Amino acid sequence: MIPFQPVCYLVMWGAALRLWIEPGTIEFDVVPGLPHNSFYDMWVGMGVVFPVLALLSWRMVTSHTGRARYLGMWLRLSADIGMFTVLTAYHAAMAFLSAAPQFAEGRLYSRYLTAAVMVQILAWIIRDIYTLILVEGHARRIYRDA
Numbered sequence: 001m002i003p004f005q006p007v008c009y010l011v012m013w014g015a016a017l018r019l020w021i022e023p024g025t026i027e028f029d030v031v032p033g034l035p036h037n038s039f040y041d042m043w044v045g046m047g048v049v050f051p052v053l054a055l056l057s058w059r060m061v062t063s064h065t066g067r068a069r070y071l072g073m074w075l076r077l078s079a080d081i082g083m084f085t086v087l088t089a090y091h092a093a094m095a096f097l098s099a100a101p102q103f104a105e106g107r108l109y110s111r112y113l114t115a116a117v118m119v120q121i122l123a124w125i126i127r128d129i130y131t132l133i134l135v136e137g138h139a140r141r142i143y144r145d146a
Contacts, residue, residue: 016047050082077128084121110135
């Protein structure tokens with residue numbers, strides 16, 4: 001079985017790289033009042049950086065030292081929240097664009113797929129928070145008993 005999280009982030013990283021190399025593929029500038037350059041650049045930058053942080057966190061979580069694992073758990077939570085933010089921004093922009101009749105049907109399918117991936121990433125965020133709560137509780141018990 002292939003884990004979904006690395007595959008999902010690899011595909012989103014590849015999409016962000018393509019948008020970085022070929023800017024303007026997704027036209028956020030058609031949304032009135034949205035500052036195109038700053039929003040688009042920040043959005044693509046987050047899409048490039050956060051999957052790399054997720055890869056680094058995976059390496060840290062599978063490390064042999066407890067400190068690296070602990071920091072990797074926090075980094076994984078940060079990467080998951082970052083990717084959720086990237087998808088939320090995309091979903092919101094596409095929802096806003098879909099209000100216009102010329103965009104309504106062309107982006108409908110991608111919005112539903114994006115929403116499905118957002119639900120999965122939200123589950124990963126909950127998993128990360130739960131894991132950190134368990135680790136912190138265990139560390140408190142060890143500290144208290146020592």
